[in-house]
Amino acid sequence: MDKNLGRLFSEYLGMDKMFAIVCKTYEGVKALETYDKEGCIIKSSGYHGLGASIGKTIHDRFLVICLENLRPFAGEFVANDPQRRLDILKPRLPNGESPPNFLGFAVNMIDVERKN
Structure with a gap:
């Protein structure tokens, strides 16, 4: 995948x-927000406390991804691929062809630096 496609994917x-x-x-995840006895967020701790320490107030929601119960892909990888892209069957239309302009699966369009 080229870098421009990676940028487009990140924008998407x-x-x-x-x-x-x-x-x-x-x-x-639980340490990101703490609550008082009334159930209100304590703004001086967790993520909110970090924001306050640099003069930023957290008003909006924030997305959290937890890796604890994630499992690695159990299938095969594309042979000799340094990015270890997943070997997933391409979708097929009833006529046996891939959908027009099908580029691949999003998971295989992310370039990961070798150190990661």
Whole structure:
């Protein structure tokens, strides 16, 4: 995949998903917000406290992705592919052809740096 297609894909995902907070555990997710006895967010702790420490107030929702229960892909990978793209069968129309302009699956269009 070329870098321009990667940029287009990231634009399609949108800012909210591109700037999602990723936590390894649910404990990490729970630490992002704490609540008082009335159920109101304590603005001096967690993510809100971090924002306050740099002069930013968190008003909007934020997306959190937790990796704790994610499992690796159980299928095969494309042979000799340094990006280890998933070997997924392309969709087929009733006539046996792939849909016109089918480029591939989104998961295989993300270029991951070798160190990651």
